[in-house]
Amino acid sequence: MVDICRSLGRHGPRRFYALNTGVSTLRALKPAAEILAAEGILLRYTDLLAVMGPVEKTVARQEGGTHADEIETSMILYMDPAAVDMSKAVKDYRPGTGRLTRDPKGEGTYSPSGVWGDPTLATREKGEKVVEALVAGVLKEIENLRRSPLPK
Incomplete structure (x- = not known):
């Protein structure tokens, strides 16, 4: 990211926004x-x-999760419902630390499904709330970037 911004900055731009996901x-x-x-x-x-x-705090009902969970599945149900097969959704949440792993003997949090959370609770309506909040937040951040003074 530093190299990209530096390279582009040589041609004039001094403000950059990374759409981080x-x-x-x-x-x-x-x-x-x-x-x-x-x-x-x-x-x-x-x-x-x-x-x-x-907004997640107002819509989420799962006990925990962050990967292919209630929130992420809800977002996809809103953006591209045909891409989601809810018949394959399974709750797979085991509190732990470290990255997810599909290796039961590996380091981290074991997830045989690749899910960490409960996508069975996902709905299009929840996804709409989360996605619209995300879009509004990104647009606000970009506007703030436009108005911010450059560092000295």
């Missing part, structure tokens, strides 16, 4: 933004927890 990626984007700020380049990015968290 993950949570683990924040660990890389934050230091990238700090490095670029020292060079007078402003990098902002989507923080899914900040943008979607409030």
